[in-house]
Amino acid sequence: MTTSALPTLIDLLAHNASAHAERAAVIAGDHVHTHAALYEAVQQQAAALAALGVCGGDRIVLVAGNRTEVLVLLGAAAWLGAVLVPLNLRLSPAEMAQQARDATPALVLVDADCAALWQAAWPDGMPGVQTVWLGASAGASLTIAGPNKAEPVPRQDAPELAVLMLYTAAVQGHARGAVLAQSHLTSSAQQIGLVWSLGQDDRWLGVLPLFHAAGIGLSLALLAAGGASVLLPRFDPAAAVAAVDLHNVTVSATFAPMLGAMLDAAQASGATLASLRIGMGLEPPAVQERLRALCPQSAFWSAYGQAEVSSMVCLGLQSERPGAAGRALPPSQLRIQDAAGQPVATNVEGEIAVRGPTVFLGYWDVENQRPFKPADPWHRTGDLGRIDGDGWLWFAGRTAAKQLIKTGGENVYPAEVEQVLLEHPAVAEAFVFGQPDEKWGEAVHAVCALKPGAVASSDELTSFVAQRLARYKRPQSVRFRSAPLERVAVAAS
Structure with missing residues (x-):
């Protein structure tokens, strides 16, 4: 209800x-x-x-x-x-x-x-x-x-x-x-x-x-x-800055690296963004500090959410708890649970689960032409985190099942990119993973093992992916190793 x-x-x-x-x-x-x-x-x-x-x-x-x-x-x-x-x-x-x-x-x-x-x-x-x-x-x-x-x-x-x-x-x-x-x-x-x-x-x-x-x-x-x-x-940084001043915009939400580009444009034009009172996004601390310096009247908010919970389900002022993702928006509830779906103690890491009036009907069942989801009222997000004693959520990555890379606000699922790489006639094995990126938050990278006697370059495989998937899903780099790939060792190296 x-x-x-x-x-x-x-x-x-x-x-x-x-x-x-x-x-x-x-x-x-x-x-x-x-x-x-x-x-x-x-x-x-x-x-x-x-x-x-x-x-x-x-x-x-x-x-x-x-x-x-x-x-x-x-x-x-x-x-x-x-x-x-x-x-x-x-x-x-x-x-x-x-x-x-x-x-x-x-x-x-x-x-x-x-x-x-x-x-x-x-x-x-x-x-x-x-x-x-x-x-x-x-x-x-x-x-x-x-x-x-x-x-x-x-x-x-x-x-x-x-x-x-x-x-x-x-x-x-x-x-x-x-x-x-x-x-x-x-x-x-x-x-x-x-x-x-x-x-x-x-x-x-x-x-x-x-x-x-x-x-x-x-x-x-x-x-x-x-x-x-x-x-x-x-998105055009100069046009965005001009729109803020022309229409007295009070709320801005961006994906990295949009806010940094807007601040560059504002400084170049002399704009003060005086009407802005709320900024929100997943921006690095240096960009948040630039916003505070240019717009001292504004406050920057962190957030956590996904399509399955109708946008944001957590918000929090970064000045109150730097690095945290915010607190649940009432009456929505968050908890951290283990692999069996049972709640864990405060400050213990586990899977983030959401319950409340914004949780979706389910994923579209193509065969039966209707949405479907498990009966459990707690939606399992596939993300990891912990909740501290004051109710603040600290995001800690993704579960092994989700394996999501977030680049410039877009979701990239490694298995999807791996599947395309394996369609290349020279590729025997592929492992796709995310790495921190100053501009995009995370960037897509890949390691491949080629079939015996096969030859392929990094540029060739990158172009191969770009022709079949959205361009933001193409790997920023492709390295080569011998088969079989040791996935954990590859990601750490």
């Missing part, structure tokens, strides 16, 4: 349309969309989607950048009881095709600026699935016509209906879709807003992609507070 005061996205949007009607909800380029206009656009879009045959439970694949339409479509999906499936624009064509295929959509919507990406994945379009192209301009609603406004879903379980699916957690080389209900998203938005004391005057700098849990989660947190998102189509 949700504890959210606004259990559905439609509740949230309708409240804002009444309470904050003429205040900005989304700012994208020269377009300023009020809360009233956003709610109106959602209703029009829901009607247009219904006219195209979209029904409750249907998946809508979206290939688009940071546009107002992404939020409009999420609201329209909620209105119809459908599920929006935004795809990561940094995927390779093969990855994009696989995720779209697994989602079995009723409709595909493609940003005109992303046409080449989609056409590379599906040169002749998805068989039997209609594709609708979004216009090049970022307006308040799509340009597909519809009849009268759609009626809200007349079901008592509307808060618990799936509304968003984000692909994550690769298993056997393929990502899985984490399915989130409306109540998960609204609960997460209000938890974040309470901790940060967000209000109608707050504005978030939307440089994180809306196909990521952090990006969509922060947009909804600002909407839940009656505030606004300032969406940028792509």
